[in-house]
Amino acid sequence: xxxxxxxxxxxxxxTVLVVTLSFLLxxxxxxxxxxxxxxxxxxxxxxxxxxxxxxxxxxxxVSPDEMEKKLTGMKVLNFxxxxxGLNPTIFDAAEKKLSTExxxxxxxxxxxxxxxxxxxxxxxxxxxxxxxxxxEIIERRYLNPLLYRFAPTTIDMVKDWITKKETHNYYSSIYxxxxxxxxxxxxxxxxxxxxxxxxxxxxxxVEERYIETMLNxxxxxxxxxxxxxxxxxxxxxxxxELEDSMGLYNESEIAARFKTAGGHWIxxxxxxxxxxxxxxxxxxxxxxxxSDLAKQVQKLLDSIN
Amino acid sequence: MFPQLVAxxxxxxxxxxxxxxxxxxxxxxxxxxxxxxxxKGFFKKxxxxxxxxxxxxxxxxxxxxxxxSLYWWxxxxxxxxxxxxxxxxxxxxxxxxxxxxxxxxxxxxxxPYLSTSLREFWTRWHITLSTWFRDYVYIPIGGNKGSKFRQxxxxxxxxxLSGFWHGAEWTYIVWGALHAFFQxxxxxxxxxxxxxxxxxxxxxxCLLVMMQVLxxxxxxxxxxxxxxxxxxxxxxxxxxxxxxxxxxxxxxLISIMILNETIxxxxxxxxxxxxxxxxxxxxxxxxxxxIAIIIFFRGEGSEFIYFQF
Numbered sequence: 001x002x003x004x005x006x007x008x009x010x011x012x013x014x015t016v017l018v019v020t021l022s023f024l025l026x027x028x029x030x031x032x033x034x035x036x037x038x039x040x041x042x043x044x045x046x047x048x049x050x051x052x053x054x055x056x057x058x059x060x061x062v063s064p065d066e067m068e069k070k071l072t073g074m075k076v077l078n079f080x081x082x083x084x085g086l087n088p089t090i091f092d093a094a095e096k097k098l099s100t101e102x103x104x105x106x107x108x109x110x111x112x113x114x115x116x117x118x119x120x121x122x123x124x125x126x127x128x129x130x131x132x133x134x135x136e137i138i139e140r141r142y143l144n145p146l147l148y149r150f151a152p153t154t155i156d157m158v159k160d161w162i163t164k165k166e167t168h169n170y171y172s173s174i175y176x177x178x179x180x181x182x183x184x185x186x187x188x189x190x191x192x193x194x195x196x197x198x199x200x201x202x203x204x205x206v207e208e209r210y211i212e213t214m215l216n217x218x219x220x221x222x223x224x225x226x227x228x229x230x231x232x233x234x235x236x237x238x239x240x241e242l243e244d245s246m247g248l249y250n251e252s253e254i255a256a257r258f259k260t261a262g263g264h265w266i267x268x269x270x271x272x273x274x275x276x277x278x279x280x281x282x283x284x285x286x287x288x289x290x291s292d293l294a295k296q297v298q299k300l301l302d303s304i305n
Numbered sequence: 306m307f308p309q310l311v312a313x314x315x316x317x318x319x320x321x322x323x324x325x326x327x328x329x330x331x332x333x334x335x336x337x338x339x340x341x342x343x344x345k346g347f348f349k350k351x352x353x354x355x356x357x358x359x360x361x362x363x364x365x366x367x368x369x370x371x372x373x374s375l376y377w378w379x380x381x382x383x384x385x386x387x388x389x390x391x392x393x394x395x396x397x398x399x400x401x402x403x404x405x406x407x408x409x410x411x412x413x414x415x416x417p418y419l420s421t422s423l424r425e426f427w428t429r430w431h432i433t434l435s436t437w438f439r440d441y442v443y444i445p446i447g448g449n450k451g452s453k454f455r456q457x458x459x460x461x462x463x464x465x466l467s468g469f470w471h472g473a474e475w476t477y478i479v480w481g482a483l484h485a486f487f488q489x490x491x492x493x494x495x496x497x498x499x500x501x502x503x504x505x506x507x508x509x510x511c512l513l514v515m516m517q518v519l520x521x522x523x524x525x526x527x528x529x530x531x532x533x534x535x536x537x538x539x540x541x542x543x544x545x546x547x548x549x550x551x552x553x554x555x556x557x558l559i560s561i562m563i564l565n566e567t568i569x570x571x572x573x574x575x576x577x578x579x580x581x582x583x584x585x586x587x588x589x590x591x592x593x594x595x596i597a598i599i600i601f602f603r604g605e606g607s608e609f610i611y612f613q614f
Contacts (some may be wrong), residue, residue: 005337005585013593018600025601098526151489 022149026161030173032148035076037175039140041079042129044179048077049102050297051094052179054110055084055120058231061110061281063290064178070294075099078179079112081129085120086214094128096198098226104228106297109214111258114197115248116205116211180290182283185276190236193279197239200245215261222262227304229297231266234273234281234289266296314396314413315433316372319420321408329407342401344592347599350394353558355604357387360555365526373545377536380550381519384526386562389417392431404453416569421510423488423517438467457492471525476533480525489519 011150050071052062058080067076079094098105114120131139174182219229232251235243243249255265273285281289307505331339364371371377396413403410413432420426427435439448442462449456468481484514491497500510520537527533539545551559568574577584 005589007336007340010340010589010592011596013590014596017593017597020599021597022587027601150600153601155557155602156552159553 010011018150018222025153025216026154026157027149027151028157029151030175032144032151033175034173035140036144036148037179037181038125038129039132039137039177041077042126043137043141044077044079044097046097047075047099048097049074049099050076050106050108051097052076052078052080052108052110053084053086053090053094053171054080055112055115055234056080056082056181056278057112057114057235058084058110059179060181060183061217061233061286061289062108062293063176063180063182065176065180066287066290067294067297070291071298074102074106078177081123081125081177082116083124084126085117085123085210086111086115086211086216086217087121087123087210089123090126091217093130095221095226104227104301105225106229107221108229108293108297109218109263110233111214111230111254112233113206113243113247114200116206116214116249117200117247118207118210118263119200121210122145140296178220180286182274182286184279184283188274188276188282190278192277194238194242197242198246201242205246205248206250211240211257215257218258218261218263227294227297227300228263229266229300230255230263231268231293234268234270234275234285236275237270237276239275240270264300266293268292311414314399315437316408316410317437320411324408331405331407335407336406339401339404341592342397344401344403344599345597346394346397346399346401348394348595349390349397351603352560354387354391356554356558356602357390358604360551361387361526364550365528365532370532370539371545371550372539372542373548374540374549375547376545377523377540378519378549379555381523381536381540382549383551383555384560385418385423385519385522386559387517388522388525389414390562416566418518419511419566419570420509420514420516421501423484423514424497425489426514426518427484427488434467434470437483438463442466457489457605460488460492464488471497475530476524476527479530479533482520483517483521483524487521 050064050067052058052064059078059082062078062080064076064078068074077097079090079097081090084090094107098107109115171185173184176182218230221228244251255267258265268289273289274282275285276282318515353398361380361384364376364383394416400410400412411433415429417426417429420429443459446462447455447459447512449459451459464481464485465478466481467484468477468479471477471480497514500506500513520540523536523540524530524533527536549556579588
């Protein structure tokens with residue numbers, strides 16, 4: 001008698017295989033984890049006491065979890081985006097993320113030269129994330145967290161895995177909770193980002209109108225009772241010099257005007273932090289920066305109370 | 306019809322209407338056959354076609370033509386399998402879904418790259434469209450009746466119209482015209498008949514047909530006539546590096562397809578006693594593995610190529 005092929009049995013065997021392989025095979029999970037990360041950040045609920053805004057130096061440089069360790073009881077969100085300009089688009093969105101319950105609300109601005117040039121004023125990444133179709137948002141927030149283990153792989157990835165080929169060069173981005181991208185690159189090259197910034201600063205400089213917009217917002221928030229803190233995310237010395245010379249970034253002047261507008265400015269010793277490309281902090285330095293910022297914020301809070 | 310996708314299989318009323326008049330219960334064997342069609346279809350589309358697509362896109366997207374004959378033969382082979390798997394994949398999915406609903410859809414592809422003549426190729430490639438063109442264009446304008454010249458003219462009109470059906474681009478029209486030219490040449494010389502005497506010559510015949518199909522595919526896929534012409538010139542210049550341009554993944558995917566076609570050609574399947582339990586289990590495990598491969602080795606999802614036509 002001919003034995004019948006059985007679809008349910010086949011599907012059960014397939015499920016066992018797929019689940020087993022999901023734990024064994026190297027897959028492209030990073031892409032899906034990144035999608036989840038940005039959607040979660042963009043659509044984070046209004047429950048935070050401290051919000052950080054800025055560009056990639058801020059989202060790679062500040063860990064909310066590390067800050068929360070120092071700022072007991074506070075909930076922190078890193079709301080920075082790639083090429084995030086400091087303008088009303090992000091100011092309004094950030095303010096909406098603040099908790100309505102807690103009395104003390106804090107907004108920290110990572111004020112890079114890039115954030116106050118015309119290059120970043122579209123807040124392109126944030127706008128794309130914000131305007132994603134509803135179905136995509138649902139998929140990223142609720143489906144991807146369940147399915148990211150089944151991300152596709154490639155024949156080349158499997159070959160490297162089988163031959164146990166170890167790569168000595170890597171660039172890792174780990175997408176953490178609350179908006180921090182833990183980053184590292186090996187080998188680090190602290191001159192890597194210089195050329196692209198040189199190119200950007202040829203066309204785009206820090207402009208007075210963007211500084212004005214930022215300071216007006218600092219003033220508005222200050223009047224609303226929000227503690228506003230600014231800092232210049234640490235970079236390598238050559239990068240700092242490039243931003244000052246080509247980008248026309250004047251930190252002492254910006255800091256002074258920031259304070260006049262009612263904000264607080266945190267001065268950091270840049271030599272204490274290490275970048276992997278001249279622009280973005282390595283994981284260890286990011287943790288140190290988070291801790292240092294939290295301590296300074298705590299001091300400010302203590303002085304207010 | 307739900308299981309029929311927009312580009313086919315083209316199901317004629319005389320095949321479909323009688324099936325709609327009654328309820329067609331589906332046996333367990335029918336369910337399994339449908340399941341096999343669907344899994345094979347997804348494998349062809351998501352694993353083979355979608356993974357070959359980036360190789361082909363990168364090659365045809367270059368601003369300068371790579372000056373290597375072998376490279377372009379490799380890329381045209383990659384495109385040949387990409388379009389075949391893309392199209393045959395969704396035809397299989399459609400057939401499988403139809404089977405589950407109790408309907409029989411006609412076979413749309415019958416291993417076209419095993420053809421030993423162009424005439425045979427067109428009885429194996431997109432069969433439902435080819436027969437539609439035969440019945441509604443070729444035969445009404447005269448078909449094989451009339452003078453030799455008239456017969457060739459009918460063939461050319463049909464093939465050029467078939468090219469035009471794919472889109473209002475000169476590349477499609479040249480593709481159709483090339484197929485007409487190759488078939489006219491084949492009719493006049495009757496060259497395949499000399500190569501059907503033994504297995505070895507049949508393989509040569511098969512390769513010659515494949516070569517013509519590949520040259521035509523270059524025009525079908527190229528961004529412009531001038532690009533296609535440059536590529537074809539490079540293919541026949543027999544110069545340049547000895548790289549196929551596939552990379553490891555392309556080599557494996559194309560090898561799978563060649564192996565699949567070879568197994569079909571060798572008729573091994575017909576010699577196996579499928580009713581034995583060991584084969585039933587082997588088949589179930591095989592399809593489980595195919596499902597796992599689809600999930601983990603799926604390429605970047607892209608629309609079915611034929612949806613644009």
